[in-house]
Amino acid sequence: MNNNFILLLVALTFIGCKTEKSKLTGWNYNDPKHGGFEVNSNFIEQQTPSGMKFVEGGTFTMGRVEQDVRYDWNNIPKTVTVSSFYMDETEVRNVDYVEYLFWIERIYGSNYDNGSYPEIYWKALPDTNVWRDKLSFNEPYVDHYLRHPAYQNYPVVGVSWEQAVDFCAWRTDRVNERILIDNGYLWDDPEQVDEDVFNTDAYLKGQYEGNTRRSLSNLKLGVHAYDKKAGRDKSAIRTVQEIDGILMPKFRLPTEAEWEYAALSLVGNSDEETIDQRRLYPWDGDGVRNPSSKNKGEIVANFKRGRGDNMGVAGKLNDNGDLTAPVHTYWPNDFGLYNMGGNVSEWVMDVYRPLSDQNAVDNNPFRGNVYETYERDEEQFLVEKDSLGNLIKRKVTVEDNIDRRNYSQSDNINFKDGDFDSRLSTSDWLNDGTSNTTNELYELDKTSLVSDQTRVYKGGSWNDRAYWMVPGTRRFLDQKQSTKTIGFRCAMDRLGTPSSNLKENQRNPVDWDSKSGK
Numbered sequence: 001m002n003n004n005f006i007l008l009l010v011a012l013t014f015i016g017c018k019t020e021k022s023k024l025t026g027w028n029y030n031d032p033k034h035g036g037f038e039v040n041s042n043f044i045e046q047q048t049p050s051g052m053k054f055v056e057g058g059t060f061t062m063g064r065v066e067q068d069v070r071y072d073w074n075n076i077p078k079t080v081t082v083s084s085f086y087m088d089e090t091e092v093r094n095v096d097y098v099e100y101l102f103w104i105e106r107i108y109g110s111n112y113d114n115g116s117y118p119e120i121y122w123k124a125l126p127d128t129n130v131w132r133d134k135l136s137f138n139e140p141y142v143d144h145y146l147r148h149p150a151y152q153n154y155p156v157v158g159v160s161w162e163q164a165v166d167f168c169a170w171r172t173d174r175v176n177e178r179i180l181i182d183n184g185y186l187w188d189d190p191e192q193v194d195e196d197v198f199n200t201d202a203y204l205k206g207q208y209e210g211n212t213r214r215s216l217s218n219l220k221l222g223v224h225a226y227d228k229k230a231g232r233d234k235s236a237i238r239t240v241q242e243i244d245g246i247l248m249p250k251f252r253l254p255t256e257a258e259w260e261y262a263a264l265s266l267v268g269n270s271d272e273e274t275i276d277q278r279r280l281y282p283w284d285g286d287g288v289r290n291p292s293s294k295n296k297g298e299i300v301a302n303f304k305r306g307r308g309d310n311m312g313v314a315g316k317l318n319d320n321g322d323l324t325a326p327v328h329t330y331w332p333n334d335f336g337l338y339n340m341g342g343n344v345s346e347w348v349m350d351v352y353r354p355l356s357d358q359n360a361v362d363n364n365p366f367r368g369n370v371y372e373t374y375e376r377d378e379e380q381f382l383v384e385k386d387s388l389g390n391l392i393k394r395k396v397t398v399e400d401n402i403d404r405r406n407y408s409q410s411d412n413i414n415f416k417d418g419d420f421d422s423r424l425s426t427s428d429w430l431n432d433g434t435s436n437t438t439n440e441l442y443e444l445d446k447t448s449l450v451s452d453q454t455r456v457y458k459g460g461s462w463n464d465r466a467y468w469m470v471p472g473t474r475r476f477l478d479q480k481q482s483t484k485t486i487g488f489r490c491a492m493d494r495l496g497t498p499s500s501n502l503k504e505n506q507r508n509p510v511d512w513d514s515k516s517g518k
Contacts, residue, residue: 043245045502046495049086049175053336054505055262057084057498062260062365065280066470074354075474081363082261084498087254088489090327090338091155091346092167094146097126100167103174107193108388116194117388124166126158130484141323141484153326155344155487161253161455161479164347164488168251171490176200176247185240187211197389200250204242205374205383205391212239254491255366256350256474259458263341263471267507268334281469282333282340288466290331301330301342302462303469310462323484324462334507341469342460344487350456351413352476359416369412371396413452418442453479461485 020029020041029039048054063077104124109115131141145151146158159167177198180186189211192198202208240246254262269276269284280286283300290298299319304310312318320329325343332338351368353359359367374383375392384392395410416422418441442448454476460468463485467473477483500506 038243040243040245045497045500046245047248048500048502048504049248049251049492051088051090052086052490052492053089054494054500054502055085055087055258055335055337056267056500057082057494058261058267060261060264060266062257062360062472064470064472065278066467066472069467072354075472076358077472078360079362080257080360080365082257083364084494084500085254085258086492086494087258087262087335087337088491089332089336091344091487091489092164093153093327094156095152097156097159097167098147098152100124100170103170106190107197120388124163126156126163127160127482128158130158130482153328154324155327155339157324157344157484157487158482159347159486159488160482161347161477163482164253167488168253168490171251172248173198173200175251176203179246179248180240181213183246185213187213195385195387195389199389199391200247201391202383202385202389203239204247206239207383207385207391208389249493249495251490251492253347253349253488255364256348256456256458257365258491259346259348260471262335262337263333263459265334265337265340281466282337282471283331288469301339301460301469303342303460304463304465306465321462336507340459340471343462345457345459345461345464345468345475345485347486347488348456348458351452352450352454352456352474353417354450355417367413367415367417371407371410371412373400414442418452450476451478455479457486 019031020039021027022029022037027037028034029037029041059079059081061077062080063075065077101121101124104121105115107115108117108120110121111118115121126146128142128146131138131145145154146156177186177200180203181188186198189198192210196210198210199208203210263282264279265282266275266279269279277284281288281301285291288300288303290296290300299305299312302319302321302325305312305318311320311322319325319342321343327338327343330339330342333340349368350366353367372393373396375394376383386392397410398408401408414422422441442451442454455478456474456476458471458474460466460470460473468475477486
């Protein structure tokens, strides 16, 4: 990000001598005498976030490629296209999550004697009791797995889907706050609390009343690079905006299609647009051992080989992990992503439906859209904030979208699978001739094993057989629940061109002779 800034500053220095004009109207860009319309024509491309890998999008066959041993028939193969995106190199670690908890406790407190909202801290705590088993001694993991330094580089578990989503939102704000501090727009403010906490959306909407250090005019960007008087004109002073390309897009969970595409990493066994061989796991072949001469026969992921065998015989521990393992223990796949098979299963964004394949669209398929808009003050038409500094959102209404063709209502989770139109039959009509419009098709424990709060998780874990490491397999769990086998990693949208020219995004062949993957 700093390198991009330097290039931007240097370029604007030269542009100051020659004003760029609009090809459409002939008016000057970045000129206060012509109204000051700003254009960042020196933006190169989106920077790769720290700890993430660039995943170049493409077309692939999503769904089951292994035999359906459970006869669920819930993931019929289908061809889809996934846009380019970024994904964490590894699962989120214990040390990462403990940093998150530390920040929450420092800002909101863990009890009402040292904070205003201790419930935020308790809501974020992972459930360490997931390690308990009625017929197993796992108390050491209950007591130590999350916080002991011996486990700090292990994947965090006991985190629900909802907690993972909250973590992604927190990461977005902390990363963007750090960017603004490092580039001189904000003061470092470790004392911020409650509604004064930095929030990316609030900052971009002009609703953040925090520790502003200097404006863009002080750095002579945009309109201020062309008129010295603009630096003394209060109307010319503004905060960073999206048009500057400085702030990162939001961190989020990957969609099921993104996760499966990234796990298969077919980019590593293709020639032009021809795939050399069918890939069962996130690596070549149909086995689970290293094919190289130096490390021949070593297990390439952490999983359960058979009943009672979680790590092999002492002296030659085949996968060196009876439970989870450090996130860099095994080899990365061809996108540079670790543990896309084995170690822990991972949450994805999608709401589970057994017949998702029948309704999937070709491009970026996803089920779970609930559209929202900002709540605004009726008098001043300003976006409202809550007591935690977050902008208040509400669901869009049918009245909001009266002339819209692509959607009308906010909640589209049930579209074509669970909504009234998709289940309409003679049994839906009541005795009095009226129609029963309630959604009873996916009511947990009543008419279905799933609900609108049931989320997909992907990949095999340390406690699963190799079958579940096939990227096409899928399982589900309620978004409020957690287990000792499910973790998560974050993703981020790729803005602009689907390919990248940055050096750090150029793919290197996987080195099977080095466990570091370097």
